[in-house]
Amino acid sequence: MAKNKLEFPHISRMINAKRLILEPKLGVLGFLTLLILINLFPTLFNSFGVVSPSFLALEQAKLTVMLSPQSLSPHLLLAQEYLKRGDLEGTERELLIAQTFTTTNHLGSNNSVLAASLSPLKVLERIKNEPQRIRSEIVFWEKVVLEKPDYRDAYLQLAILNYQIYEKEKAKLYLDKALNLDPNFEPARKLEEIIK
Secondary structure, eight states: OOOOOOOOOOHHHHSOHHHHHHHHHHHHHHHHHHHHHHHHOHHHHHHTTSOOHHHHHHHHHHHHHHHOTTOHHHHHHHHHHHHHTTOHHHHHHHHHHHHHHHHHSOOOTTOOSTTSSSOHHHHHHHHHHHHHHHHHHHHHHHHHHHHOTTOHHHHHHHHHHHHHTTOHHHHHHHHHHHHHHOTTOHHHHHHHHHHO
């Protein structure tokens, strides 16, 4: 008579010592391969929603700072990446670190990095004053719109300026007004692709 007994294979037959040693190495190798592919083909992975190119640029700048923390250029590049994202705290932190290197080391005239001709503190001052300058321009263009409500270029300027200070909803509102006045206005269409 046959037994209806369920038999499980011995664990030693399923997992041997060679597998235990080889599989973690393959896992690490696979992970490193994936990271290399993401860096080589960011647009492919971005289309799947995995990683965006701007994220990679920021991570590469951070890695560069980690690899050479005592160098001026990596800190300036990281400050630039933070600035692109609107992270003023990160920008300020990196520019202040960079300033310590400019006081100890003089900048060369052949340096082609952000603010090569300006000290990082002057760049930081300009960055901090930029929103105030933009807001004064917004006030000017808002007066123009009040006087000339059919002036599409004024609405476009207001959209651009509000987008620069991260007022995305206001930028969309002014952009819509510009496009309502002239639906075929090419600069407004290009800005629409960026904003939305």
